[in-house]
Each structure stands twice: as structure tokens, then as C-alpha cells.
Amino acid sequence: MKVTLSVIKADVGGYVGHSHMHPKLEEVARESLEGAKEDRLILDFSVLHCGDDLELIMTHTKGEEDQEIHKLAWDTFMRCTEAAQNLKLYGAGQDMLADAFSGNVKGMGPGVAEMVIENRESEPILIFMADKTSPGAWNLPLFKMFADPFNTPGLVIDPKMHDGFVFEVMDVKEGLSIKLGCPEEMYDLLVLIGAPDRYMLKGVYTKDGKVAAKASVQRLNMMAGKYVGKDDPVLIVRTQSGFPAVGEALEPFSFPHLVEGWMRGSHNGPFTPVSFKQANPTRFDGPPRVICAGYQLCKGILVGPVDMFDDPSYDYTRQKAWEITEYMRRHGPFEPHRLPLEEMEYTTMPEVMKKLNKRFTRD
Ligand code: 13P
Ligand code: 13P
Numbered sequence: 001m002k003v004t005l006s007v008i009k010a011d012v013g014g015y016v017g018h019s020h021m022h023p024k025l026e027e028v029a030r031e032s033l034e035g036a037k038e039d040r041l042i043l044d045f046s047v048l049h050c051g052d053d054l055e056l057i058m059t060h061t062k063g064e065e066d067q068e069i070h071k072l073a074w075d076t077f078m079r080c081t082e083a084a085q086n087l088k089l090y091g092a093g094q095d096m097l098a099d100a101f102s103g104n105v106k107g108m109g110p111g112v113a114e115m116v117i118e119n120r121e122s123e124p125i126l127i128f129m130a131d132k133t134s135p136g137a138w139n140l141p142l143f144k145m146f147a148d149p150f151n152t153p154g155l156v157i158d159p160k161m162h163d164g165f166v167f168e169v170m171d172v173k174e175g176l177s178i179k180l181g182c183p184e185e186m187y188d189l190l191v192l193i194g195a196p197d198r199y200m201l202k203g204v205y206t207k208d209g210k211v212a213a214k215a216s217v218q219r220l221n222m223m224a225g226k227y228v229g230k231d232d233p234v235l236i237v238r239t240q241s242g243f244p245a246v247g248e249a250l251e252p253f254s255f256p257h258l259v260e261g262w263m264r265g266s267h268n269g270p271f272t273p274v275s276f277k278q279a280n281p282t283r284f285d286g287p288p289r290v291i292c293a294g295y296q297l298c299k300g301i302l303v304g305p306v307d308m309f310d311d312p313s314y315d316y317t318r319q320k321a322w323e324i325t326e327y328m329r330r331h332g333p334f335e336p337h338r339l340p341l342e343e344m345e346y347t348t349m350p351e352v353m354k355k356l357n358k359r360f361t362r363d
């Protein structure tokens with residue numbers, strides 16, 4: 001059976017500020033998707049949140065970029081926006097960039113990760129969802145999962161993984177993509193993805209073309225040429241038998257690496273794996289969070305979710321992240337806590353510079 005998994009997310013209003021999700025919004029989203037399930041448009045769904053981002057996880061048989069499914073997501077977000085406006089939540093409709101639906105939510109504000117899955121005997125899936133960061137945050141963990149034998153022993157000892165994987169990288173400035181195979185092109189790949197503000201991983205495939213992972217960076221295709229950075233992204237990863245084991249896919253998150261985002265989308269901070277109930281970024285509007293929902297796909301039904309980072313073995317990582325948070329915060333408005341100048345050009349900073357420009361004199 002072929003099943004399409006669509007994860008579509010948007011910030012439709014924060015509670016309080018950008019920190020949390022009001023329960024009413026999830027309730028409205030569930031009602032909307034329940035209706036679509038009754039109408040047999042979708043097979044199953046799950047509604048979650050990470051910080052102020054509302055996550056719609058849906059299964060159906062219509063393939064990627066299906067107009068009806070995207071319209072369902074758009075309409076659901078619009079209903080939630082209305083609920084957010086009624087409660088005067090912060091930034092109601094923040095990610096709803098267009099006035100009306102135009103056939104595909106890509107480029108209209110919401111983030112999208114989708115894959116068509118030819119179900120194996122058992123199909124364990126992990127869905128990672130982040131707040132206060134950009135899709136470039138997935139570069140390091142995806143590389144470790146699918147290319148680093150120190151993280152994933154399966155690359156060495158599992159004959160089904162031994163050939164390695166193909167990584168699809170997007171240049172978000174130019175709107176171009178390139179596919180590179182590992183291990184043979186590992187160093188070329190690292191030249192690119194080591195600069196996650198510009199080169200973002202959007203998918204990983206087996207050497208014979210089976211999809212292994214998809215990230216929500218793909219929507220940035222539609223917006224290339226202008227700033228397309230912070231999106232509070234999502235990532236779908238297939239696991240076990242030919243793909244990384246669940247523990248191999250989770251292992252990279254034991255290192256709270258520095259990612260862009262945090263306060264005003266303008267600061268570097270540690271990417272912190274947390275349980276669902278800890279996904280409420282408050283300190284300096286952060287630090288950036290990631291949650292992981294585990295499901296077994298069964299005939300299109302999402303059996304789950306399991307809150308994968310609700311595990312004390314990640315306490316050490318969180319402790320480290322809180323230490324890094326403290327260390328980075330001490331830099332105040334200085335780099336490398338604040339993002340480099342080039343990135344700040346896409347914030348409100350140019351307005352301030354406009355005022356100062358007239359006062360510069362030549363030495
Ligand atoms: P089981 O023996 O529990 O199936 O685990 C195999 C495995 O891959 C663990 O990483
Ligand atoms: P969000 O992108 O999660 O809405 O956060 C915006 C922000 O400015 C946080 O300080």
C-alpha cells in the first residue's frame with residue numbers, strides 16, 4: 001500500500017508572545033481534520049505543536065503537493081487564525097502570507113514536508129518539529145544519521161545501508177538544488193552543508209532512489225532570491241530495516257549544536273531536544289527547541305505519537321544546552337551570539353542603519 005505522509009505547519013498565533021500554543025487552536029485544528037477524515041479525504045491525522053507552531057500530520061493516498069490536501073491545511077490554518085484573532089493571540093495569522101489559497105501552500109507561508117511511502121512490513125517513522133530556528137538546523141543531524149559511522153553503526157554493519165545515501169541540498173539564495181552521494185562525495189557535501197544559512201538539506205534517499213528523509217526546506221524553492229531563512233522547520237525520517245535505527249536517528253540530537261533563530265530570529269543558540277510538554281521556549285524566546293513524535297504507520301493509520309525525547313538519557317544534553325544558553329547570552333548584542341551582519345540585513349536592522357548612514361564621515 002502506498003501512503004502519503006504530509007506534515008504541514010504554520011505559526012497562526014502565539015500564546016503568550018511567541019512562546020506557546022493556545023489549546024483552542026489545536027482544538028479547532030482537530031475538529032477540521034476530523035471532518036476531513038469523516039469525508040475520507042485523509043486516512044488519519046495528528047495535531048501537535050512545538051512552541052508557537054501548529055503541526056498538522058496527515059496520511060492520505062493522494063501523493064505529494066495534492067491541491068485538496070494543501071487546501072485542507074490552508075483552510076484549517078485560516079480557521080485557527082480566526083480563533084487566534086478572537087483571543088487576540090500574538091501575531092495571529094503570522095505565517096499566512098497570502099490572502100487566498102492558490103493551489104499549493106508552498107511559498108504561501110506554511111512549511112511542508114511530504115513523502116510517498118511504499119509501506120514495508122513495519123514502518124516506524126520519526127517526525128521532528130522545531131521552533132525558533134531555520135531548516136538549516138537539520139543539516140548536522142541529517143549528516144550524522146545518514147553519513148557518519150560514529151553515529152550510525154548500521155552504515156558499517158548493515159548490508160542494507162552499506163552503500164550509503166544520496167543527499168539533496170538546496171541553495172536558498174539561488175533556488176538551485178544538487179544531489180551528492182555519500183560516502184564518495186562526503187567532503188563535497190560538507191563544503192556546502194557546513195554553511196547551513198545558505199545550503200540546506202531537503203531530502204535523503206537510498207542509492208536505489210527510495211525516500212529516507214524529507215525536510216520542510218522545499219517550500220523555500222518558491223521564495224529564492226529574497227530572504228528565506230527562519231521557518232521553524234519539520235523533518236520526516238523513516239527508520240529501521242535499510243534506514244537508520246530509531247536510536248541512530250535520535251542520537252545526533254544528543255549534541256545541542258548551535259543554530260540560527262532564537263530571539264527575533266537573530267541569534268545563535270543551542271538546538272535543544274525536549275519532550276512535548278517542555279516545548280515552550282521562554283528564556284530569551286528560546287533557546288531553539290526540537291521535539292520528536294514517533295509513529296508506526298499501519299495501513300495509513302498513524303499509531304502514536306510517542307514523545308521520543310521524553311527520556312532522561314537526554315537530560316545530559318539539556319543540561320549542556322542550558323549551560324550553552326547561559327554562555328551565549330553573556331555576549332549580549334555581540335557576535336557570535338547575534339547573527340553575522342549579512343544575516344541581520346534581513347531583519348529590522350537596515351532601518352537603524354539608514355538613520356546612521358548619513359552621519360558616517362570619511363577618514
Ligand atoms: P531489536 O533486536 O530490538 O529489534 O533491535 C535491533 C536494533 O536495530 C536496535 O538498534
Ligand atoms: P517565531 O518565529 O517562533 O514566531 O518567533 C519569532 C520571534 O521573534 C521570537 O523572538
Ligand code: MG
Nearest residue numbers: 011014018052
Ligand atoms: Mg510566532
Ligand code: MG
Nearest residue numbers: 052053131232
Ligand atoms: Mg515559531
